[in-house]
Amino acid sequence: TECEKEPGSLLWIFVMVGNIVRGMGETPIMPLGISYLEDFAKAENSPFYLGCLHTATVIGPFLGFLLASFCAELFVDLGSVDAEDITITATDARWVGAWWLGILICASLNLLAGIPFWFLPKSLVKEGETSEPEETTEKGVVLLQENEAKQTMYEIAKGKLYYFLPYLKALFRNPVYMLFVCITVLQFSAFNGMISFMPKYLEQQFGKSASDAIFLIGVYNLPVICVGYFFGGLFMKKFKINIYQAANIGFWVSLLEYLLYFTAYWTVCDTSPVAGLTVSYE
Numbered sequence: 001t002e003c004e005k006e007p008g009s010l011l012w013i014f015v016m017v018g019n020i021v022r023g024m025g026e027t028p029i030m031p032l033g034i035s036y037l038e039d040f041a042k043a044e045n046s047p048f049y050l051g052c053l054h055t056a057t058v059i060g061p062f063l064g065f066l067l068a069s070f071c072a073e074l075f076v077d078l079g080s081v082d083a084e085d086i087t088i089t090a091t092d093a094r095w096v097g098a099w100w101l102g103i104l105i106c107a108s109l110n111l112l113a114g115i116p117f118w119f120l121p122k123s124l125v126k127e128g129e130t131s132e133p134e135e136t137t138e139k140g141v142v143l144l145q146e147n148e149a150k151q152t153m154y155e156i157a158k159g160k161l162y163y164f165l166p167y168l169k170a171l172f173r174n175p176v177y178m179l180f181v182c183i184t185v186l187q188f189s190a191f192n193g194m195i196s197f198m199p200k201y202l203e204q205q206f207g208k209s210a211s212d213a214i215f216l217i218g219v220y221n222l223p224v225i226c227v228g229y230f231f232g233g234l235f236m237k238k239f240k241i242n243i244y245q246a247a248n249i250g251f252w253v254s255l256l257e258y259l260l261y262f263t264a265y266w267t268v269c270d271t272s273p274v275a276g277l278t279v280s281y282e
Contacts, residue, residue: 018103025110030057040126044240051233058226065218067105072097072211090209097210183254194221205269 037049075086076096088094171177199213208216236246273279 018107022107022110025114036120042126044237047236047241048233051229051231051236054229054233055226058222058229062218062222062226064102064106065214065222067102069211069215069218071099071102072209072214074098074101076100090211091207095210205272 033053034050037053038046041049073090074097075081075083076098078098078101090097195217198217199210202208202213202216203210235241241249271278275281
């Protein structure tokens with residue numbers, strides 16, 4: 001009778017809400033972090049700092065892949081099932097790794113990493129410039145607080161909504177912005193497709209375990225991207241590349257990248273033997 005019962009767990013809601021909260025916390029880091037750097041860095045140093053920032057965003061997923069590879073080698077019921085009682089291995093299709101362990105570790109690290117953000121100042125002095133006199137700054141803060149106190153929350157929200165649509169319309173009419181959005185969407189679509197389906201392809205085509213497949217994805221992709229981000233920012237800082245030159249470099253490098261990826265069409269692997277499909281059942 002126990003086998004006839006249908007699973008009715010609602011823990012997927014808990015996981016979904018956790019991902020929503022994580023997204024809300026992680027999303028502002030990129031746009032606001034870049035603006036934070038731009039506000040205080042010199043124009044010639046800004047590309048290098050942004051290169052370091054993007055390098056760090058690649059090192060994180062690389063370490064995440066290594067952690068996921070380690071967790072995938074552990075059985076999902078870690079701690080509640082004796083290892084000697086497990087009769088299947090990591091290469092078995094029925095194997096489920098301890099996926100929840102990585103979430104707990106990353107959540108703890110995110111919490112610790114978020115603590116220093118509380119101590120960052122609201123504004124920074126421009127790099128290479130002296131700070132303003134304290135009296136002027138204090139007067140400006142007092143006046144700003146008085147103006148904010150006079151406005152109600154309804155007036156503030158109404159004013160933002162009033163200007164939101166015109167600003168949004170102006171963004172959609174900006175060809176440079178829309179081109180950048182389209183390029184970003186295509187890049188993330190290709191990257192997410194590879195991250196989602198390449199591990200399963202490695203498992204099926206080459207007989208790798210989930211742990212090995214995740215490890216290989218992280219090793220052969222992310223370190224190269226990390227090096228590209230860092231040296232790209234260093235190159236722009238050293239040779240003082242302007243926006244027009246950067247756009248030209250980005251175009252030709254992207255074209256070269258496309259041609260290199262296009263050669264993958266000539267890389268053909270033998271089809272795995274499948275009983276009843278490519279080979280007989282006998």
